Amino acid sequence: MAQGSVESDGSVARPDQVSLGVVVAAVPRFKVDEAAAVCGVAEQRRGGKLPPHVTAYLTMALCLFSDDAAEEVAQKVTGSLSQFGVWDAAWEPPTSSGITQARKRLGRDVLRETFYRVAEPVATSETRGAWLRGWRLMAIDGFDLGLSRERSRVRLRRQ
Numbered sequence: 089m090a091q092g093s094v095e096s097d098g099s100v101a102r103p104d105q106v107s108l109g110v111v112v113a114a115v116p117r118f119k120v121d122e123a124a125a126v127c128g129v130a131e132q133r134r135g136g137k138l139p140p141h142v143t144a145y146l147t148m149a150l151c152l153f154s155d156d157a158a159e160e161v162a163q164k165v166t167g168s169l170s171q172f173g174v175w176d177a178a179w180e181p182p183t184s185s186g187i188t189q190a191r192k193r194l195g196r197d198v199l200r201e202t203f204y205r206v207a208e209p210v211a212t213s214e215t216r217g218a219w220l221r222g223w224r225l226m227a228i229d230g231f232d233l234g235l236s237r238e239r240s241r242v243r244l245r246r247q
Contacts (some may be wrong), residue, residue, distance in 0.1 A: 108145070108149060108152075108164070108165065111145065111148050111149070111152070112145070114206060115144075115145075115148070115202060115206050116206075117141050119202055119205045119206050120140065120141045120144045120145070120198070120202050121140070121141055122201075122205060123144075123198050123199075123201035123202040123205055124140035124141065124144070124194075124198050126201055127195065127197045127198045127201055129193065129194060129195065129197075129198050138182055138186060138187070138190035140193075140194055140198060142165075142190075143187075143190040143191060143193070143194045144194060144198060144199060144202060145165060146161070146162060146165050146182075146187060146190070146191075147191055147194070147199060148199075149161050149164065149165045150187075157184070158184045158187045158188075159181070159182075159183060159184050159187075162181045162182050162187060163181050165181075166179070166181045209224070211224065211225075
């Protein structure tokens with residue numbers, strides 16, 4: 089049996105499904121589609137297996153699973169995205185070359201625009217532990233921010 093957590097319906101969720109599930113929940117397809125439309129990126133051919141929204145999710149998954157080969161990540165993505173209704177089960181997982189070409193077509197602007205459409209502070213003024221003396225506490229993975237009232241500079245130190 090695969091490692092994972094047991095869902096309420098008795099099925100087992102693999103860690104990659106949980107990770108991608110969080111991404112799909114946090115980044116709804118319509119937001120990716122809106123970003124692609126604003127950036128002027130559209131499907132090159134109708135029914136292609138790497139439309140902009142799939143390529144965007146695949147690119148995010150490549151960041152999540154950076155130690156895996158692109159084709160392995162594509163296998164994970166296609167299995168998980170089909171459960172979320174974002175992948176057509178009739179499509180075959182893309183090759184490494186196909187992924188590279190699709191990412192070039194997508195460009196970086198679509199992901200930037202998608203980020204701007206979905207990123208927002210999670211904490212409210214009522215969230216316990218999110219504030220310290222009127223300052224919102226933040227974490228940026230891999231960095232320390234040193235803030236001081238005496239200095240107007242923000243220092244970044246790599247961990």
